[in-house]
Amino acid sequence: MKKLILAVWIAMFGMWSAVPEAQALSCAPPRPVNEEMDTSSVVFKGTVIEIRQGGLTVFQVDRAWKGVDGPRVQIYDNGWDPYTKGADYLVFGGQREGQLRTNLCGRTGPWDPARDEAMKGAGIQPAVFQTEQAPVSGTPAEQAGRYTGVLVWTGILLVAISGIVLYRNKKKTT
Structure with missing residues (x-):
């Protein structure tokens, strides 16, 4: 009986140690900028000026390559990468579930020289918006x-x- 229990324990440990690591979400490498732009309805560079409940983020738009016609954009985050107030981001997004949302696996991320070069390489001139002073909300x-x-x-x-x-x-x- 002891040998049977020992064999069961060894078998359980062997199966447990042979299981590969599981990941809840992993993304393939990002697509080229032009492909990402083709599948997105909005593409812009902006500064986070407000983060609201439910993942709704308000951006002050600096430059827009697609789908933005004003200096402010309200877009829901993807639930995976939260935004930081005051930081600059390059955002790719689209309509999902009736709301404008950032793409889950893509090129959305903090603005840096590499993203700047990638967008210049896309060959599309962005619309440039004047920076507005963000109003203080509420009395x-x-x-x-x-x-x-x-x-x-x-x-x-x-x-x-x-x-x-x-x-x-x-x-x-x-």
Whole structure:
């Protein structure tokens, strides 16, 4: 019986160690810029000025190669690569599920010299937009109200901790 149990353990370990590493998502190398542009409905370089709930990102567009006719674009991220506010990106996107979304596996990414050269090599002149000053969203009262929830929960937490400390101290003295 012991030999059978040992054999089962060895077989299980052998099968487990022979399993290749699984990856939830891996992308093929990016396609050439012209191919990526052909399959995208928007292509632009812009700065992230606002990140909203649900992955909606607002860009201040600097240059647009395709599908952009104004200085601002709202586009949903692909759920895989989050954006950083204030950073510049080259974005390729299209309509999916009724929304403008960045392409999942493609050339979207932080703007750098390599992306600049790749776009110059595409041979398409971009539309250039004037940089606007991003307005501060909301009135001063609305801006202050954003932190009200945090302050309320901090107060509740402090009261609860104080109550626990007082209860324990009172219990020790009796």
